[in-house]
Amino acid sequence: MSTPLDIASLIDRERIRPFQWTIFLLCFATTLFDGFDTQAIAYTGPAIVAAFNLAPGDLAPILIAGTLGMTIGAMTLGLVGDRVGRRPALLGGVALFSIASLATAFASGTSQILVLRFIAGLGMGGCTPVLLALAAEYGPARHRGAIMTGVLLGLPAGAMLGGLLAARMMPVIGWEGVFVIGGAAPLALLVLLWFALPESLHFLVTRAGNDQHAVRHVLARIVTWPLADDARFAVHEAAARASVAALFREGNARNTVAIWAVYFFNWIAWFMFLSWLPTVLKASGLPAAQAPLGTVVVNAVFIVCAIPLSIALPRISTRRLLIALLALGIAIAIGLAYAETSWGLVFTLAGAAGLGIGGQQIALNYLVVGAYPTTLRATATGWAIGMGRVGAIAGSAVGGTFLNMGGPGGFYLTLAVPLAAALLAVIAIRTNEPEAGTSLATAAH
Incomplete structure (x- = not known):
């Protein structure tokens, strides 16, 4: 028998x-609709507050429910994909957030919206790790970083698309219409996914009864040279994940605590800013129809900056870049607090926040590459992102409280606090910067 x-x-x-x-x-289109639905509650928030006669802070439980659902979905759907296949896991995730988003349009009360946002969050959060794994598996290693970055750009692109739609169409179709579109469009995509999305080759070999015929059929569409009739196929099994305890041994404890703090505090600021920005702009006096444009500006700058950042990161000091970005974010938060109703300045600073508060989302995972040995990077990244998700829940929760207590100015000033804490944590990290050309994708696989 030939060698596999x-x-x-x-x-x-x-x-x-x-x-x-x-x-x-197909993966990009999924993240596009995922990003649309993830931010739908942010740019429809002011209209929902008005429709149900809520105080701005009353939106917090709905925001928390969606973020909590995303956290649980991200932790569980990947495991489901490993057991039953990445294709059915992704199809199930898309179906879940599509149907829940569509049902939100017909909700008669905030309690129903809360439950539906949690269900939608399960699908939205779960899709991302599954489709990233699928895209990375089908891409050549030399292009894997660019492929993963490109796929992930669908999230801010979808959020930007939703903001534009809300600003232009919500006065006509209402907040309910936004959720109709956010549910119906991915349901249409689901049909395409059903017919065009293949199963993971890794799953076919290791979990699906070693289906060599199915693997050959897929590889025939990728490999240009003839495959021998008796050829068999295999995958290299990744080494077992290191234990969490190893993150606190052999001099790693300082970096682990500091990196967890960076993720936690930066995600507090980022999700607090993204989730509450349209509501804060409306509270500042901007017409409700224009408030979603804040989300558009932030995500547009994030997209523009993400590509050069992803190219530059393997070649520069990630730690120094994060220090600069966090310092910029603090300055932006203070500037927004005093911009008041100078809308040109407000939107300029809000756009800059796409780099100064959101740019860290591109750089943070590279920080792990320089802070841990190769054998610990997968475990370290997973747990750091988990701490970030806890911060995302906290940021979504407290934004309304600070808006009620201190108004828009107090809200913006509050953003500087977690950013300053993240800055101190970055300073505390000791890294061995990765050699030039090392990419996150290379480190993680």
Whole structure:
């Protein structure tokens, strides 16, 4: 019997084929609608507050429910994908957030919206790790970082698209219409995914009864040279994950505590800012129809900055970059607090926040690469992101409280506090910067 051919090596030696581009585009389209639905509650928030006669702070439980659902979904749907396949896990996640978003349009009370946002969050949070794993698996290693970055850009692009739609169409279709679109469009995508999305090759070999026929059928659309009739295919099993305890041994404890703090506090600021920005702008006096444009500006700048950041990060000091970004974020928060109703300045600073508060989302994972040995990076990244998600829940929860207590100015000033805490944590980190050319994708796989 011939020696099994390594699937990853077969993919790495080929150029990206149309079949693979189709997979990447389907993954991007999924994150696009995911981003749309994730931010839907932010840019419809002011209208929901008005429709149900709520105080701005009363929106907090709904925001928390969605973020909590995303956290649980991200932690569980990946495990489901490992057991039953990434294709059915992704289809299930899309169906979940599509149906829940569509049902939100017909909710008759805030309690129903809260439950539906939690359910939608399960699907939205769960889709991202599954589709990233699928896209990375079908991409050559030399392009994996760019593929993953490109797919993830669908999240801010969807949020920006939703903000534009809300600003232009919500006066006509109402907040309910936004959720109709946010549910119906991904349901249409679900049909395409059903017919065009392949299963994970890794799953087919290791979990699906070692289905060599299915693997050969897929690889025939990627590999240009003929595969022998008796060829068999295999994958290299990744080394077992290091224990969490190892993150606190052999001199790693200081970096672990500091990195967890950076994720936690930066995600507090980022999600507090994103989730509450349209409501804060409306409270500042901006017409409700224009408030979603704040989300558009923030995400547009984030997208523009993400590509050069992802190219530059493997070549520069991530720690110094994060210090600069966090210092910029603090300055932006203070500037917004005193901008009041100078809308040109407000929108300029809000756009800059896409870099000064959101840019860290691109850089943070690279920080782990320089702070831990290779064997610990996957575990360290997973737990750091988990701490970030806890911060996201906290940020979504407290934004309304600070808006009620201190008004828009107090809200913006509050953002500087977690950013300052994150800055101090970055300063405390001791890293061995990765060699030039090391990418997050390389480190994580």
